Amino acid sequence: MSQDFLIEGNDFxxxxxxxxxxxxxxxKIGFDPVFIRRxxxxxxxxxxxxxxxxxxxxxxxxxxxxxxxxxxxxxxxxIPDIDKAMQxxxxxxxxxMRALGFGSGMGLPNIDKNSDKLxxxxxxxxxxxxxIKFYVE
Amino acid sequence: MxxxxxxHRVIREKCMGHMTCMRRCPAEAIRVIRGKAVIADELCVxxxxxxxxxxSKAVVAISDIFEGLKKYKYKVAxxxxxxxxxxxxxxxxYIIHMALKQLxxxxxxxxxxxxxxxxxxIEKYMDDFKGRLPRISSHCPATVRxxxxxxxxxxxxxxxxxxxxxITAREIKENLPIELGMDPDDIAVVYISPCPAKIVSIxxxxxxxxxxxxGTVSMNDVYSLLFPHVIGIKETFDISMVxxxxxxxxxxxxxxxxxxxxxxxxxxxxxxxxxVMKIFDDIENSRLRNVNFVEALTCMxxxxxxxxxxxxxxxxxxxxxxxxxxYENIADLDERxxxxxxxxxxxxxxxxxxPRPTKYFDGDLVTSIKRMKEKNKVYQKLPQIDCGCCGxxxxxxxxxxxxxxxxELMNCIFLSQKVNLNNWADRENNQ
Ligand code: SF4
Numbered sequence: 001m002s003q004d005f006l007i008e009g010n011d012f013x014x015x016x017x018x019x020x021x022x023x024x025x026x027x028k029i030g031f032d033p034v035f036i037r038r039x040x041x042x043x044x045x046x047x048x049x050x051x052x053x054x055x056x057x058x059x060x061x062x063x064x065x066x067x068x069x070x071x072x073x074x075x076x077x078x079i080p081d082i083d084k085a086m087q088x089x090x091x092x093x094x095x096x097m098r099a100l101g102f103g104s105g106m107g108l109p110n111i112d113k114n115s116d117k118l119x120x121x122x123x124x125x126x127x128x129x130x131x132i133k134f135y136v137e
Numbered sequence: 138m139x140x141x142x143x144x145h146r147v148i149r150e151k152c153m154g155h156m157t158c159m160r161r162c163p164a165e166a167i168r169v170i171r172g173k174a175v176i177a178d179e180l181c182v183x184x185x186x187x188x189x190x191x192x193s194k195a196v197v198a199i200s201d202i203f204e205g206l207k208k209y210k211y212k213v214a215x216x217x218x219x220x221x222x223x224x225x226x227x228x229x230x231y232i233i234h235m236a237l238k239q240l241x242x243x244x245x246x247x248x249x250x251x252x253x254x255x256x257x258x259i260e261k262y263m264d265d266f267k268g269r270l271p272r273i274s275s276h277c278p279a280t281v282r283x284x285x286x287x288x289x290x291x292x293x294x295x296x297x298x299x300x301x302x303x304i305t306a307r308e309i310k311e312n313l314p315i316e317l318g319m320d321p322d323d324i325a326v327v328y329i330s331p332c333p334a335k336i337v338s339i340x341x342x343x344x345x346x347x348x349x350x351x352g353t354v355s356m357n358d359v360y361s362l363l364f365p366h367v368i369g370i371k372e373t374f375d376i377s378m379v380x381x382x383x384x385x386x387x388x389x390x391x392x393x394x395x396x397x398x399x400x401x402x403x404x405x406x407x408x409x410x411x412x413v414m415k416i417f418d419d420i421e422n423s424r425l426r427n428v429n430f431v432e433a434l435t436c437m438x439x440x441x442x443x444x445x446x447x448x449x450x451x452x453x454x455x456x457x458x459x460x461x462x463x464y465e466n467i468a469d470l471d472e473r474x475x476x477x478x479x480x481x482x483x484x485x486x487x488x489x490x491x492p493r494p495t496k497y498f499d500g501d502l503v504t505s506i507k508r509m510k511e512k513n514k515v516y517q518k519l520p521q522i523d524c525g526c527c528g529x530x531x532x533x534x535x536x537x538x539x540x541x542x543x544x545e546l547m548n549c550i551f552l553s554q555k556v557n558l559n560n561w562a563d564r565e566n567n568q
Binding site: 001003016019020025028029030031034037040041043044063064065136 | 289290418422424492496502503507513537
């Protein structure tokens with residue numbers, strides 16, 4: 001089963017809607033609540049990254065009995081140094097964003113921590129692709 | 138399969154098939170089938186929205202009518218604090234006790250003492266607590282059901298302390314038979330409830346085998362009987378009639394249990410089921426990072442907004458503020474003793490709150506995923522305007538009902554119209 005969603009950059013008001021929709025689909029299918037929580041947290045973090053740093057992103061949710069995968073393809077500035085971005089607390093969010101509690105630099109590390117596999121591909125000036133995998137036990 | 142008890146039902150003869158309840162039910166538990174509303178037992182969270190919104194007043198309470206209580210020799214009423222706020226502030230709260238006695242109760246006990254006690258307990262609980270945050274208060278049973286049905290991952294956040302009403306009832310059940318030298322089975326402890334959820338929590342508790350109450354009555358039912366007595370007593374009432382130990386604390390109603398946890402930092406109060414669901418979504422996305430304690434009440438404005446409370450909740454709240462300033466009389470609490478009791482587990486819920494598994498697409502993961510896919514396909518064919526004419530609240534819900542085999546595609550008027558038009562076209566072509 002697969003389903004697509006869209007996230008608009010800078011849409012702070014709407015942030016969280018995609019992760020909430022994904023969560024509700026997974027709940028209806030009947031996955032384990034703890035498993036869903038990992039996916040919800042990861043998707044929410046990824047969604048916030050798009051809102052803060054990109055123009056827009058396409059999100060694809062793929063569900064099979066063994067694997068749930070969320071792929072985010074964004075049009076944005078890209079990540080120049082992925083290793084650095086994966087460090088706790090590293091952020092390129094602006095002061096204003098951080099004052100509002102966003103961009104604490106925990107996004108990618110948090111996704112990494114909550115998922116089973118995280119693949120990042122990024123081209124500076126073009127965009128970033130996150131493929132986040134969760135294996136069903 | 139467990140059969141779920143609910144404290145409300147649809148009177149078929151009165152139901153005009155308005156669909157208001159179907160659209161507003163936050164659990165999407167209502168369908169309109171052949172012009173009548175039908176509630177799905179396993180999905181209903183007892184929030185009472187359907188009762189409040191039904192234009193024909195076709196959704197009504199099922200509560201123990203006084204008849205059923207006649208067999209008891211001694212009857213104790215425990216009113217929800219909301220009851221006082223239903224009367225204007227010139228009515229002394231003690232008048233309401235007197236009126237309840239005229240209705241046939243032998244004793245009236247408030248839950249104020251237990252709720253003030255629990256506010257001490259909950260502070261201690263939060264001080265000691267080291268696990269996952271935020272904690273969610275457990276005293277709105279509709280909130281607890283909502284979590285069990287729609288937010289299974291959040292059950293572990295529910296505060297494991299019992300509600301003030303249960304603690305009060307338990308103390309009566311334990312002490313009164315000894316005090317009166319009576320058989321406990323001859324004493325009835327009855328709750329006067331502003332909402333169906335509390336009635337259900339007494340008939341079918343989420344976290345224990347049996348409630349300490351013997352019965353419940355809806356506040357609406359009591360109010361109508363009580364009103365003439367209240368007016369009558371007021372005429373001859375004199376303040377000297379109030380006993381010295383009369384205890385009154387309106388905090389519980391003035392704002393959503395303000396005194397609960399007032400010293401707890403970073404708390405959040407949310408009322409109204411839609412708003413509660415938004416907050417729960419935020420918790421699930423781990424977005425609520427700086428809040429330790431969430432008090433979530435599914436009725437707008439909290440318990441004063443209960444569907445069985447006759448007065449407008451805004452007026453009730455305002456009454457409550459005035460009553461607090463006029464009549465408040467709080468005894469000193471023995472905090473040391475309370476904390477000792479707490480440490481001995483006295484205030485704990487008897488059993489943990491567990492998720493209530495509701496299967497949207499019954500079956501295993503494989504079947505379920507297949508049905509989700511099929512649902513998406515069906516949904517694509519629908520007009521996606523949520524008109525409700527099919528009897529389901531949204532096109533998505535209709536598509537889900539269809540893959541579960543509970544409805545036919547032709548119940549969508551748009552699809553059936555298309556088929557009819559095609560049939561017409563075919564006929565014309567064949568002529
Ligand atoms: S009580 Fe609430 S959840 Fe139950 S059917 Fe009515 S509106 Fe729906």
